[in-house]
């Protein structure tokens with residue numbers, strides 16, 4: 001189906017990103033995979049290219065775009081080429097909306113120029129070893145010092161994407177205990193300088209997939225946070241998370257859809273090339289039926305993604321809409337990529353084939369940003385159940 005969600009500017013940007021990936025990422029991607037992360041300098045290149053500044057207001061060094069669709073283009077192009085830009089989608093897709101929405105002018109002046117250039121990489125730390133789905137159960141605390149001059153941060157976070165390279169981390173912490181009436185009360189957000197004393201990056205975690213993103217454990221021991229690094233109002237952190245998680249889930253839906261589309265593309269090329277029993281794998285009716293069924297599912301996922309992108313651009317994407325898009329697209333991608341891998345036979349199990357990496361990379365889509373079960377809970381609640 002012809003897509004109407006992207007305009008000429010988006011398509012011109014797509015060409016730029018596609019050429020950049022071919023020139024700067026594909027030739028060195030195996031090195032990144034072996035190193036387990038994209039090199040720090042690569043993020044400066046993305047800054048120079050303008051990828052990080054798209055939605056940064058012009059006065060702070062960006063392009064001042066308000067549409068999320070440019071980021072969707074980046075996600076789609078990475079999936080198409082079977083690569084990723086390390087953990088940088090967290091920098092733009094997850095962290096930026098918090099800064100643009102809740103930072104003061106003074107904070108924006110301090111953080112956004114470096115954000116746009118790639119000098120100051122951001123990550124976000126919500127999850128803790130003891131709590132992921134149930135974020136209100138977080139234990140990390142940020143207590144106001146006795147003289148009221150700063151906060152003192154203590155606790156630990158885990159699974160933090162970009163956690164090794166990050167210069168600033170948006171840390172969710174309790175500034176007050178939960179109340180009996182509201183478990184979500186008392187959570188605040190801080191933009192913590194990772195060079196602070198007591199801030200420690202623990203292990204870079206060894207993951208099943210997403211091998212070029214640095215996912216780390218973090219710990220905080222009496223980290224001094226200046227008052228001016230509180231983001232938004234004290235105690236409002238949970239509502240800020242609620243307002244921003246739909247975009248994170250939309251981004252995951254876009255990525256999952258694009259990975260599934262890429263799986264079909266890789267598989268079509270493979271089955272046309274591979275000969276068994278004296279004929280191409282593509283010539284078997286089973287192969288045609290499998291790929292046709294996959295294509296129908298991907299078409300449906302694309303319709304969902306496009307509708308959600310349009311709704312998000314006009315600020316109409318609800319939490320339940322985003323949950324529904326994430327649930328549907330990630331489940332489609334799981335089925336499609338698995339069927340495509342099957343059509344590769346044993347080669348599909350080898351990491352040198354992009355389908356194997358897609359299989360591993362895609363698995364986390366049903367877990368992070370909220371699990372499929374959590375998405376179902378959100379949708380069920382919106383149905384009055």
Ligand SMILES: Cc1cc2nc3c(=O)[nH]c(=O)nc-3n(C[C@H](O)[C@H](O)[C@H](O)COP(=O)(O)OP(=O)(O)OC[C@H]3O[C@@H](n4cnc5c(N)ncnc54)[C@H](O)[C@@H]3O)c2cc1C
Nearest residue numbers: 124125126127131132133159160161367368369370371373
């Ligand atoms: C590669 C990767 C990158 C990540 N990046 C980040 C990051 O940058 N920042 C960050 O803060 N976090 C990050 N995360 C954390 C991620 O968001 C959490 O893993 C996710 O929210 C699930 O939390 P959990 O792992 O604690 O699972 P748990 O909450 O322990 O869930 C375990 C199981 O219980 C189920 N479950 C939980 N609650 C319910 C319920 N109410 N009803 C039914 N079933 C339920 C879950 O669906 C799941 O199947 C990342 C995770 C991964 C794997």
